Amino acid sequence: MKSLHIKDVTMTFNVPGGEDVHALEHVSLDLKPGELVSVLGPSGCGKSTLLNIIAGFLSPTAGEVTLEDERITGPSSERAVVVNGPSAERGMVFQQGALFEWMTVEKNIAFGPKMAGKPKAEIAATVERLLSVVGLEDFAKKSVYELSGGMQQRVALARCLANDPEVILMDEPLGALDALTREKMQGLVLKLWKETGKTIILITHSVEEALLLGERLIVMAPRPGRIEKEFHLPFAELGLEKTPREVKGMPEFVENRDKILTMIWEMEEDIMGYKEPAA
Amino acid sequence: MSEKKNPSNLAVWLGIADNSFTRQKTVKFGDASAVNSGRAYGLITIFAVFLLWWLATSLEWIKPIYWPSFSAVGTRLEILLSEGFRNITLWDHIGISVYRVLSGVFYGAIIGIPLGLAMGLSSVARGMFDPLVEFIRPIPPLALIPLIILWFGIDEFAKIFLLFLASLFIMTISARAGVSSVRISKVHAAYSLGATKFQVLRLVILPNALPEIFTGLRTSMGVCWGTVVAAELVAADRGVGSMIMIAKNFLQTDTVVIGIFIIGIIGFSIEILMRLLEKKLIPWRGKG
Numbered sequence: 001m002k003s004l005h006i007k008d009v010t011m012t013f014n015v016p017g018g019e020d021v022h023a024l025e026h027v028s029l030d031l032k033p034g035e036l037v038s039v040l041g042p043s044g045c046g047k048s049t050l051l052n053i054i055a056g057f058l059s060p061t062a063g064e065v066t067l068e069d070e071r072i073t074g075p076s077s078e079r080a081v082v083v084n085g086p087s088a089e090r091g092m093v094f095q096q097g098a099l100f101e102w103m104t105v106e107k108n109i110a111f112g113p114k115m116a117g118k119p120k121a122e123i124a125a126t127v128e129r130l131l132s133v134v135g136l137e138d139f140a141k142k143s144v145y146e147l148s149g150g151m152q153q154r155v156a157l158a159r160c161l162a163n164d165p166e167v168i169l170m171d172e173p174l175g176a177l178d179a180l181t182r183e184k185m186q187g188l189v190l191k192l193w194k195e196t197g198k199t200i201i202l203i204t205h206s207v208e209e210a211l212l213l214g215e216r217l218i219v220m221a222p223r224p225g226r227i228e229k230e231f232h233l234p235f236a237e238l239g240l241e242k243t244p245r246e247v248k249g250m251p252e253f254v255e256n257r258d259k260i261l262t263m264i265w266e267m268e269e270d271i272m273g274y275k276e277p278a279a
Numbered sequence: 280m281s282e283k284k285n286p287s288n289l290a291v292w293l294g295i296a297d298n299s300f301t302r303q304k305t306v307k308f309g310d311a312s313a314v315n316s317g318r319a320y321g322l323i324t325i326f327a328v329f330l331l332w333w334l335a336t337s338l339e340w341i342k343p344i345y346w347p348s349f350s351a352v353g354t355r356l357e358i359l360l361s362e363g364f365r366n367i368t369l370w371d372h373i374g375i376s377v378y379r380v381l382s383g384v385f386y387g388a389i390i391g392i393p394l395g396l397a398m399g400l401s402s403v404a405r406g407m408f409d410p411l412v413e414f415i416r417p418i419p420p421l422a423l424i425p426l427i428i429l430w431f432g433i434d435e436f437a438k439i440f441l442l443f444l445a446s447l448f449i450m451t452i453s454a455r456a457g458v459s460s461v462r463i464s465k466v467h468a469a470y471s472l473g474a475t476k477f478q479v480l481r482l483v484i485l486p487n488a489l490p491e492i493f494t495g496l497r498t499s500m501g502v503c504w505g506t507v508v509a510a511e512l513v514a515a516d517r518g519v520g521s522m523i524m525i526a527k528n529f530l531q532t533d534t535v536v537i538g539i540f541i542i543g544i545i546g547f548s549i550e551i552l553m554r555l556l557e558k559k560l561i562p563w564r565g566k567g
Contacts (some may be wrong), residue, residue: 057467077473083464098468101563102486111482112472145566163472 001033001165002068002078004054004199009063011049011225022224024060027220029227031167031201036193036236038214039203040260042268046225047203051171054201055081067166077112080160082153082170090128097152099144105155106131112163130158133195134188150181157192171203174209176276183244186212190239207260211235211253212244219260221267228267231256292481293319302342319368347533355533364522364534373541376511376518379435380503380549383442387499391447392492395454400484405455413452420445420506424513433514438507445501453495457488490557497553504546 011024023046037118039047047276052058054065065072067079071268075081083098084268099108106127113123131137144152153173160168173189174182186209194201204210215236221228231258239247247253286296288400294317335341336348343351359369359422398412420441431437461484469483511520523538557564 053283055471056285056468057470075467075470077471079471081471084470098462098464100465100468100483101566102489102561111469111474115475115478143563145563159468159472167361 001101001197001199001207002011003033003065004031005066006030006050006054006168007059007063007065009053009060009065010060011053011058012045024053025226026225027063027225027227031199033166034197035201035216036214037216037218038199038200038210039220040205040207040210040264041220041225041228042206042222044109044225045220045222047220048171050220051081051169051201051203053215055079055169055173062147070236077116077163077192078166080112080168082156082160082168082173084172097156099152099155099159101143101145103144105142105144105147108144108155109158109162110157111257112187116163124152126162130161133161134158139146139188145155148181150177153177153185154188157188159274161192161196161198164200167201172203172205175204175206182209185240186244189213190236190244193236194240207264208248212239212247217260219263229259230265286311286323291315293322295319341477344530344532347536352535352536355531356537357377359534359537365525367517368409372519372522373545376520378519379438379442379507380440380500383503383507384496384499386443387446387503388450388496390443391450391495392454394447395451395456395492396480396484396488397460398487399455399458400480408451412448415444416448417474420502421509424510428514438510438515441510442503442506449499449502450495452535453491454488457491458484460491461487464491490561491555493553493561493564497550497557500549500553501546504542504549508542532541538556 006027006029009024009027011022013021013023021158027046027050031038033272041047049058053060054072056072056122059073061075072079073201081098101110103111109130110123118126127140128137131140134157136151136154136158139147139151144155147155154172170189171181174185178186189200189202190213192198202209204213211233212235213235214231217231217233218227219229219231220226235247235253235256237248238250285299290296294315297313297315301307301313302313304310304452327562332346333349336346337345347355363369363371394404394408399405399452400406423441423444427441431440465483465487465488466479466529469479474482503512507518511518512524516519516525519538519541523542526532526534526538
């Protein structure tokens, strides 16, 4: 397993005829192999930009990201990506899903190994194993659009594991799901982390999710996008034995959640120059 | 409170009763989904048209030379089916028109789809072809007929070339639109799963563009059907369009009317067939 190093990354977008947008400024972060890191921050703090740089879809204005010693210059199957899926709510189309809707569930999962030129028997074995990991054994031949939002994100998780990547990058993977499905999926993410031991970076704007799904929680602040604070938390470990519900009910969890929420509130007030009217 | 009785299936199908869901709505005016097919009224319209036809011809409100009677149409149809029109069977007239449309759409697709894909994927291709496409697109294909007759005469090639032009730009634009509708998240996902550029094109961009391309095919078919009939009116000795034009010269109004019906029925059938094909071939349409 390889370690990930984000070294002094700055990202500036030049807007023609407007002010430059400082999406990221001097962001540094080191990840040990197998770490589960959640990144939290208000919109506009550059968390998605950071993820896109790690994935290799964007190249930073300054600084670099390396996987072990190798500099990241483009996408690679070493770094798998899971993004927001379609909403579980019927009729609502978020249109952000990254699954291939013209393929069946098993073809979606087999996509990576197929690109890698793996032999057929091996691909079939991988697909079967991953289907059972995410609990979709009976849905192999279904088209992805026949599945619910939660099931589609299970397929997305299985697909990203199929190439046995070094790092998994998740950008609001559960953002479009209803609260109940979301909680179940949080349990699944923890289970996958435990079983595969992968390095996972998870971006979210839910404080609860960030607390639950991060051994390390990075809080980012906007304008310019930067790392504001870092927490080391026991909840991801605890979540391996307890259910997400139980962990969320623990007094330490509630305490931490309030602390971080207050921090983010103040951050937004600072930036927006906007105060919530007193009750 | 009185229970509402469920309307019969037949009444719902005919559109004279609300279905069980619409029945419960209190707001109906302004709710487009509360407007049903109204099939019963459609049947009334069709019946009224034929009644008017029958009355107008049998009471001689209108001369046969302007509009034929039922029996004249029936007799003529029998003749057309048994002897054909001017030594060419009715099926051959229809067949040649359909053949021209299919050829035109085929060649238009073969050239137009790769061109549109290229324009959607490369700035060079877009820059090179955009002025041509944008300039020629708004010209109705019929306006090109004089030039095409000058260049190629009135043989088969000229007609298919005209239809090729008619479908070419529709296909190009739909393929280009198909490429731009591909969500970047899917392309990113494919690269992150180790796909090469060519694999991204073949396995992600192409299937993603298929629904748009199919819409293009459907539109081309419709436009080409309209164009072929018009082109045959101008210059042809075979085809449904030429049949009604020649019949007009002989004041055979019954043949003209039959021809017009055939044109309508075939145009409608093409549309229905393409929709069925689309459902079968691209079930994922609009579900990404």
